[in-house]
Amino acid sequence: MSKKSIYLLGILLTIIVGSILYWYLCCTVCYAEKCTSPTQKEQQTSNGEVSKPKIKHPTLLPLSIKDTNGNFAYEINENFNFNTSNFSIHDSVSSSLNNGISMIKEYLDSNKNKQLNITGYYMDNEVNNSAFPNLGLARANSVKNYMVSQNISSKIINTYGKLNNDIVPDANNVLFGPLQLDIFTKTDKNLRNDKDEALKKACEIIKENPLLIYFKTGQSSINLTPQQRQKFADISKCVDKLDVTIQVTGHSDNTGNKDRNMKLGLQRANSIKTYLIKNGISSQKITATSKGQNNPISDNTTEEGKAKNRRIEVTIN
Known part of the structure; x- marks a missing residue:
């Protein structure tokens, strides 16, 4: 084999080895994000457009209560909070939240035909460590017990639990206000x-x-x-x-x-x-x-x- 042929063969081998190394390094180091599958990074829509995964932000539900058959409405940018898979109220109740509960009590005391519904939310991936059928009902009962401690009679409070997978905890697994409160009028005597x-x-x-x-x-x-x-x-x-x-x-x-x-x-x-x-x-x-x-x-x-x-x-x- 002539020197020229050996020289050309060396160039060819260099190109082949270089191409292999380039491809390998591209997909493992240089452009790792481009090699990520659509399900990991981005997904293609049916019309070919690329959509980025949605970022879920913590759900912040303020304490909001209204009597649809009366003139009472109250909302405050605070609420009862709970750790995930837990039914005990997280942290102490603020003075401003207590003021709202006092207003609810005054309204219920002056309207004897009114009652309070408390619905607690829960997610299906939570562990129910309570004695109740679900964590939502357990949370509603925890809030009811707090209302009772503020001298609201348990006889006019009804508690319920409801599945709600739309609520999102924060990074510390705290759910902010997984509750709904309603005031209603008991008018149907037969019911x-x-x-x-x-x-x-x-x-x-x-x-x-x-x-x-x-x-x-x-x-x-x-x-x-x-x-x-x-x-x-x-x-x-x-x-x-x-x-x-x-x-x-x-x-x-x-x-x-x-x-x-x-x-x-x-x-x-x-x-x-x-x-x-x-x-x-x-x-x-x-x-x-x-x-x-x-x-x-x-x-x-x-x-x-x-x-x-x-x-x-x-x-x-």
């Missing part, structure tokens, strides 16, 4: 009687079929089923509207001696009482007692029967 009768019936069902919570050996947390959460919500409503009290009774199997089991039953009853208080029931509305091993509902000679006897009964009086 009011129907609702009162329905509530009384629900409360009677709880007396006949108490909320049962079972304890496993070494269990430290309380995980309620959807049915148990709904029954707890009904119990909470009975306490608010009918001024009843809650009776928490601890039971045990017959393992060990009677005195020990009586104490064990009371310990479990008190743990449920603490749980109810954490979920917004006033301690003055709860009585905790124990019957130990004296009231079995199943056979203590089997492990399955003993498990049923290790229970807490939550009912109303």
Whole structure:
């Protein structure tokens, strides 16, 4: 091979190797953003235009309340805030927000046919660590309890929960005002009687079929089923509207001696009482007692029967 041919071959190899290195470096270093797939960086619309992903900003919902059948309207650029997957009010309530609540109280006091609806929002990706069916209802009850602490009667407050995936927390996972408040007029006497009768019936069902919570050996947390959460919500409503009290009774199997089991039953009853208080029931509305091993509902000679006897009964009086 002549020197000229070797020279040309070297130039060709240099071009090939250079092209490979250029392509490799282009897609890994120099123009990394251009190599990102449309789903990662930008997406093409049907007409060929490039659209950038939307940036979600935190949702800021001010406290806004209006009586559509009256002359009351109030709005303040503050609200009750909550951490995600939590139903306790975040931070202390400001004095300006308290002034707004005082105005709501004055209006409700002077208009006895008015009631207050509180709807709490929740997202479907939140973890419900409350005793209520959803975090929205738990948040609404937390705000209700605060209203009650400001001397607004729980009998004129109705609480609801609503799924709302449009609310966005901030970088610290705080939701600003995931609530809606409304004042409405109770004018239909027949409808009011129907609702009162329905509530009384629900409360009677709880007396006949108490909320049962079972304890496993070494269990430290309380995980309620959807049915148990709904029954707890009904119990909470009975306490608010009918001024009843809650009776928490601890039971045990017959393992060990009677005195020990009586104490064990009371310990479990008190743990449920603490749980109810954490979920917004006033301690003055709860009585905790124990019957130990004296009231079995199943056979203590089997492990399955003993498990049923290790229970807490939550009912109303």
